[in-house]
Amino acid sequence: xxxxxxxxxxxxxxxxxxxxxxxxxxxxxxxxxxxxxxxxxxxxxxxxxxxxxxxxxxxxxxxxxxxxxxxxxxxxxxxxxxxxxxxxxxxxxxxxxxxxxxxxxxxxxxxxxxxxxxxxxxxxxxxxxxxxxxxxxxxxxx
Numbered sequence: 001x002x003x004x005x006x007x008x009x010x011x012x013x014x015x016x017x018x019x020x021x022x023x024x025x026x027x028x029x030x031x032x033x034x035x036x037x038x039x040x041x042x043x044x045x046x047x048x049x050x051x052x053x054x055x056x057x058x059x060x061x062x063x064x065x066x067x068x069x070x071x072x073x074x075x076x077x078x079x080x081x082x083x084x085x086x087x088x089x090x091x092x093x094x095x096x097x098x099x100x101x102x103x104x105x106x107x108x109x110x111x112x113x114x115x116x117x118x119x120x121x122x123x124x125x126x127x128x129x130x131x132x133x134x135x136x137x138x139x140x141x142x
Contacts, residue, residue: 035068035069035071035072036068038064038068039065039067039068040061040064042068043057043060043061047060049111049115050111056103060100060103063096063099063100063103067092067093067095067096070092071089071092074089074092
């Protein structure tokens with residue numbers, strides 16, 4: 001009798017574990033987020049770190065919304081051409097940065113540049129770790 005309950009419990013646990021949603025949604029789901037929602041979240045994250053005024057929030061939200069709509073259109077247009085997709089996204093992000101800079105104070109601009117450097121350093125470190133992991137796997141497989 002105990003074995004039956006143990007087997008039933010394990011079976012139910014296994015089925016429940018498989019039915020759960022992944023913690024991090026796949027990138028294709030992330031790309032389907034509404035541009036307005038994405039713009040609002042981007043602005044809120046920036047505002048928290050750069051102490052925006054209400055006027056700045058409104059202007060930055062409008063910029064983010066416009067650029068997110070452009071990115072969505074580019075994603076659809078170049079979904080089969082990764083090279084062009086990356087090129088267009090970079091162009092849009094440069095435009096976004098240039099427009100945002102117009103609305104920042106000198107202190108905010110300096111803080112934003114520092115945050116960008118930190119983010120780039122983290123990204124580079126992550127890339128270095130991924131390359132190291134790949135080299136380790138290659139060594140182990142040989």
